[in-house]
Amino acid sequence: MSALIGRGGLLDELFRDVNPGFYIRPLHGDGLPAPSQIRIDVKENEGAYIVEAEVPGVAKEDIQVSIDGNVVSLRAEVTQRDEQTQGGKVLRSERFYGAVERKFQLPADIDAQQANARYDNGVLCLTLPKKQGGQTRRLTVE
Structure with a gap:
């Protein structure tokens, strides 16, 4: 279960594909x-x-x-x-x-x-x- 929750995992990809606005990223620069x-x-x-x-x-x-x-x-x-x-x-x-x-x-x-x-x-x-x-x-x- 923890493999699905980690950042960049399968769950994040699903949310990014279904609702791109849900996955919040900085406008400029990279995150940590x-x-x-x-x-x-x-x-x-x-x-x-x-x-x-x-x-x-x-x-x-x-x-x-x-x-x-x-x-x-x-x-x-x-x-x-x-x-x-x-x-x-x-x-x-x-x-x-x-x-x-x-x-x-x-x-x-x-x-x-x-x-x-x-x-x-x-x-x-x-x-x-x-x-x-x-x-x-x-x-x-x-």
């Missing part, structure tokens, strides 16, 4: 992105995971990354302003404030002390080295 809209790519090499996350339109000061074992949390404070003025008088002002967060789990623990993050052109790139002590060992069955 849903956590699922933080698109990520995860790549793995021998010693680290490389994560690229799309977080467009967010200042790097408003992005928080935390690591707890093998769980990575991304949080971004979203602020969008769209203001139109005419002759010094504000005719319309639309503001969107909020936060989006996404958590995901990696197969191995991360060495948080060696991890680094870089943000360029709306893409957050994380280099997450694997913790050295967490290697698996195959046992011989006797």
